[in-house]
Amino acid sequence: MASNIKYPDEDAVWYIEGDKLALLTNVDSEGDTRTNTKGGRKLWKAIAESVTDGLLLHYHGEPNSVKNLIDEPDIDNSLHLFIVDYVKCKLFMDRSATVPAEEASRHMTLSNLHERKWKDALVKFGGRKRDKTGGSRVLIPFNLR
Amino acid sequence: MSVHSMTVKQIVSRVRQVFPEASENYVMNLINDALVEAGMYNAKTVHGKLSTVADQMWYDLSDGAEDSSGNKLEINKVLRVYLQDNDGDYIMIPRLLDRNIILADQTSESATTEPDSW
Numbered sequence: 001m002a003s004n005i006k007y008p009d010e011d012a013v014w015y016i017e018g019d020k021l022a023l024l025t026n027v028d029s030e031g032d033t034r035t036n037t038k039g040g041r042k043l044w045k046a047i048a049e050s051v052t053d054g055l056l057l058h059y060h061g062e063p064n065s066v067k068n069l070i071d072e073p074d075i076d077n078s079l080h081l082f083i084v085d086y087v088k089c090k091l092f093m094d095r096s097a098t099v100p101a102e103e104a105s106r107h108m109t110l111s112n113l114h115e116r117k118w119k120d121a122l123v124k125f126g127g128r129k130r131d132k133t134g135g136s137r138v139l140i141p142f143n144l145r
Numbered sequence: 146m147s148v149h150s151m152t153v154k155q156i157v158s159r160v161r162q163v164f165p166e167a168s169e170n171y172v173m174n175l176i177n178d179a180l181v182e183a184g185m186y187n188a189k190t191v192h193g194k195l196s197t198v199a200d201q202m203w204y205d206l207s208d209g210a211e212d213s214s215g216n217k218l219e220i221n222k223v224l225r226v227y228l229q230d231n232d233g234d235y236i237m238i239p240r241l242l243d244r245n246i247i248l249a250d251q252t253s254e255s256a257t258t259e260p261d262s263w
Contacts, residue, residue, distance in 0.1 A: 002229070002231060003228070005230055007236075008236040009236050012228050014238060015240060016223060021203070022202055045202075046199075046201055047198075047199065047202075048199055049197065049199050050199045051196060051229055055195040056194050057223055058191075058224045059193065060187055060191075060220075061190070063180040063181075063183060063189050065177045065180060066153050066177060069154040072151065079183060083151075083156055083180075086175065088160060088164075095164075
């Protein structure tokens with residue numbers, strides 16, 4: 001069934017609470033603005049119509065897990081190399097718990113080094129490096145009027 | 146072909162240069178941990194469709210949530226939401242930043258989550 005909402009940008013809003021997305025509209029199932037309201041009460045309600053594929057979400061998703069040796073990690077290939085750093089960070093940390101104290105600090109130092117490389121790739125520089133926007137940047141001055 | 150990507154096997158072989166005794170299974174688990182952490186940032190951007198249901202206000206975004214085709218959504222952060230209009234086009238709808246400004250009526254809600262029973 002097709003939607004009856006003519007101007008979704010004016011007649012619908014969304015917000016998130018925990019693991020749920022709330023969808024509210026101010027129109028009835030015919031697409032007409034609800035009129036029997038008093039001071040805005042009962043104007044915004046749950047959507048009044050069932051529409052197959054009516055909602056399109058654009059989101060950051062969870063990468064698929066790897067299960068076999070031939071699988072490739074489900075993230076941009078620019079991050080694959082840094083997964084090696086993540087794994088080494090955890091293995092150095094594990095090893096530091098099984099060796100004498102004087103050796104443990106050396107392993108922890110190496111663990112921190114690899115952790116920093118992973119974090120830098122993912123958080124600090126990750127977005128900028130993987131951003132696929134090209135061309136020159138444009139600055140829009142603030143409108144003082 | 147210039148795109149170079151790595152398989153799990155190649156990652157394991159690099160790790161084994163330093164940790165020859167590391168088991169494949171454990172390294173694979175650590176790779177999956179890394180993927181979970183990467184998912185918290187903009188590592189994978191996805192579009193998914195949901196069907197709206199009359200009188201349903203809340204839509205599930207949990208780990209088990211599925212799109213209208215039955216695929217797992219696996220949402221970490223919702224960036225934008227579009228609603229279909231009467232022409233079948235998807236129009237972006239605004240996110241309500243302060244939900245106290247509208248007097249939403251929840252009496253029409255049919256999908257509230259009740260507390261677990263003892």
